[in-house]
Amino acid sequence: MKALVLEKQHDLKIRDIDLPLVLGPDDVRIRIHTVGVCGSDVHYYTHGRIGHFIVDQPMVLGHEAAGTVIEVGSNVTHLAKGDRVCMEPGIPNPRSKASRLGLYNVDPSVVFWATPPVHGCLTPEVVHPAAFAYKLPDHVSFAEGALVEPFAIGMQAAVKARIKPGDVAVVIGAGTIGMMTALAALAGGASQVLVSDLMVEKLAIAQRYEGITAVNVREQSLQDKVAEATGGWGADVVFEASGSARAYGDALAAVCPGGALVLVGMPVEPVLFDVVAAQAKEIRIETVFRYANVYERAVNLIASGKVDLKPLISATFPFERGVEAFERAASAQPGDVKVQITFGDA
Numbered sequence: 001m002k003a004l005v006l007e008k009q010h011d012l013k014i015r016d017i018d019l020p021l022v023l024g025p026d027d028v029r030i031r032i033h034t035v036g037v038c039g040s041d042v043h044y045y046t047h048g049r050i051g052h053f054i055v056d057q058p059m060v061l062g063h064e065a066a067g068t069v070i071e072v073g074s075n076v077t078h079l080a081k082g083d084r085v086c087m088e089p090g091i092p093n094p095r096s097k098a099s100r101l102g103l104y105n106v107d108p109s110v111v112f113w114a115t116p117p118v119h120g121c122l123t124p125e126v127v128h129p130a131a132f133a134y135k136l137p138d139h140v141s142f143a144e145g146a147l148v149e150p151f152a153i154g155m156q157a158a159v160k161a162r163i164k165p166g167d168v169a170v171v172i173g174a175g176t177i178g179m180m181t182a183l184a185a186l187a188g189g190a191s192q193v194l195v196s197d198l199m200v201e202k203l204a205i206a207q208r209y210e211g212i213t214a215v216n217v218r219e220q221s222l223q224d225k226v227a228e229a230t231g232g233w234g235a236d237v238v239f240e241a242s243g244s245a246r247a248y249g250d251a252l253a254a255v256c257p258g259g260a261l262v263l264v265g266m267p268v269e270p271v272l273f274d275v276v277a278a279q280a281k282e283i284r285i286e287t288v289f290r291y292a293n294v295y296e297r298a299v300n301l302i303a304s305g306k307v308d309l310k311p312l313i314s315a316t317f318p319f320e321r322g323v324e325a326f327e328r329a330a331s332a333q334p335g336d337v338k339v340q341i342t343f344g345d346a
């Protein structure tokens with residue numbers, strides 16, 4: 001089977017590799033159509049590691065995928081051959097305590113595509129548990145299907161925020177995850193989302209969405225803009241989606257008394273955090289790690305037209321040019337949100 005293989009840091013190639021493709025009774029075999037390139041895939045390529053996850057043997061990249069079911073296991077009843085699906089890339093142990101509590105995203109034994117040593121899905125065919133494959137309506141494209149994974153993180157953030165209808169939200173960082181969070185917050189009932197960033201190209205994409213106000217923090221203070229939008233009270237929910245250590249001061253200043261601060265971005269190093277500033281407003285702090293139980297609702301929102309992810313697709317490369325797709329993503333062009341790789345008209 002051909003696959004896009006990360007041999008080691010900075011060494012990526014398309015080559016044949018042996019992958020386990022045995023179909024169990026609860027599995028489906030899927031012909032992959034589209035795979036999004038994620039920041040984590042790029043980070044493994046450029047750094048060879050993320051925290052304690054180290055690429056020390058060849059690994060197939062990719063975890064944001066959509067495709068077509070081509071075979072179903074004997075126990076599978078909710079999917080059939082020919083169904084178009086997107087896949088949740090993390091498979092927990094269904095018997096674990098975390099799974100039983102509904103927190104399967106934090107199951108320590110979760111097996112997640114393209115997280116060492118687990119192979120990802122940048123290969124023409126995968127076998128996946130049917131319980132983690134979700135049918136796409138006919139009018140939802142494979143490209144949108146492959147965006148469900150990053151959108152699911154925004155969904156998880158919006159769920160953890162417990163957004164109420166009419167809330168004013170702030171998203172710090174207009175990267176892919178910031179955009180996904182802003183769109184999920186709007187879909188969850190936020191009346192307005194202020195999205196802040198330093199890059200005009202990213203802010204221009206954010207500003208195209210109704211309900212989003214782009215704030216260029218090179219030119220304006222986020223705190224002033226939030227005060228303007230809320231009569232000086234502060235935002236009901238602040239999502240930190242930049243991963244920048246400097247964002248935490250802004251986040252604490254922007255959130256209203258009794259509001260929620262949702263930590264989505266992942267700083268590379270530990271950050272300084274003003275505990276007393278948080279206490280003085282008695283804010284609620286939530287954290288987000290991947291997602292659990294949001295995929296179906298994410299697909300529903302896309303299918304309904306309430307969430308339009310299509311403007312976030314910046315470039316699409318054929319699988320044969322997959323390495324080029326990674327180079328494009330690694331170059332971090334400020335106007336790029338999502339680069340995708342396609343296996344063609346499957």
Ligand code: ZN
Pocket residue numbers: 038039040063064149150
């Ligand atoms: Zn991802």
